[in-house]
Amino acid sequence: MPIDPLFFWAFAALTLGGALLTITLRSAVHCAIALIASLAGVAGLYLLQKAEFLFAVQIVLYIGGIMVLFLFVIMLVNLDAAARERQFHKRWWAGLAATLATGALLIYYLAKGASGLRAAPMPAQPAGNTEQLSDLLFSEYLLPFELVSLLLLVAIVGSVIMAKKRIV
């Protein structure tokens, strides 16, 4: 695949550097900005793979929607007190185990090389794959798609109930 390696390394560095800064910086807003940079790097990687639709959706939803909400909450809540608290949860070992397991899985497949991964066939027309994506999403993968939206609906109803607990 003709990927401009320079861009790939730049976006990869942005993604990983942003992720590292997200968990190491002290100020919550700085962490959020680092996370935005990391997500933007992922969007750039999508663009390099010619997944233009995913690139746009990544920016509109994650950077333009979810991260704005994050910032909104950070600005509304006083986080100075939270920053002074102990930064590690009691069950930190569970997180560590999950991270190590994921890392081991990735390293296993990377070591196995490209033969271990099943590559999807390259679409006949690389540019303009938005239509192909929506065709697949609403025909072959309709059930999983609708199930995911049901999951989101449950989450919305749940958060409304939690927010209105004292009123009802």
Add this chain to the structure above:
Amino acid sequence: MTSPYPILSILGILIVTLTLAAGLIWLERRLLALWQDRYGPNRVGPFGLLQVLADMIKIFFKEDWIPPFADKAVFVAAPAIIVVTVLMSFAVVPVAPGIIVSDLDVGLLFVLAMSSLGVYSVVLAGWSSDNKYALLGGVRAAAQMLSYEVFMGLSLMGVVLLAGSFNLTAIVEAQRNLWFVAPQFLGFVLFLIAGAAETRRLPFDLPEAESELIAGFHSEYSGMKFGMFFVGEYLGVILISCLITILFFGGWLGPVLPPIVWFLIKVMFFIAFFILMRAALPRPRFDQLMSWGWKLMLPLALANLLITGAVVLAWRS
């Protein structure tokens, strides 16, 4: 299809948009004055035209002050974000056949993505100023932009359904017989309102609301950093006018006159309309703004999408 003269297109669009943004400051003050029955700037040069130049010289020589309590890095970066994101959007705007920087396949989504990034400028400026009024302005901006972005995207999906493409050039070409404003009038009205909210112009200027928040998110800014917010706002007005022209009024299409002239005429009309809106409308309360967005505009946009989809489906079968 990309432009035959890419560098020329980039330079041309950059120079024209930035000059237009500066010229709009003069135009807005003169038009507002006309509609409010006063003179406006009329002393410096013919018709006060050189007032812009005088203002520019003044703003460049002002002290570039950063408050000692501000978060310096974020404070400096915030004004740049708005100008960068809006100028990026102009990359996919087809001015006339062949005059476009990048004819992106998902052009419309790209514009929406860039406009959703613009909000960070205001939010981060409000936060980094470390000032009550600025913070309130930033929080308001975050809530307002988030609510109005949702139906801004939805209101355009009717146009996408009719044209069958996200590509802005294809959308213009699909309007050869009929401008989309006729079948998509509701979509047009919704987008106009959302566009005004995105640029934070007067009926929707709650993030800066002079009479309640001093100057909101840019209270602590001065000199050219303040100027960047100003230029960004005018660039946003030009961008929204360009988008309305392209999506609903047939872009460069029109009889007799060359395409680029038609495009400019239509864009100037909508710019003047945005200025008229500022002259004519009062500012709503913040809770009114939010409830309009979620309880009126969003259901209307969804209904528009549903009906358009049903009609297009019935038409094809």
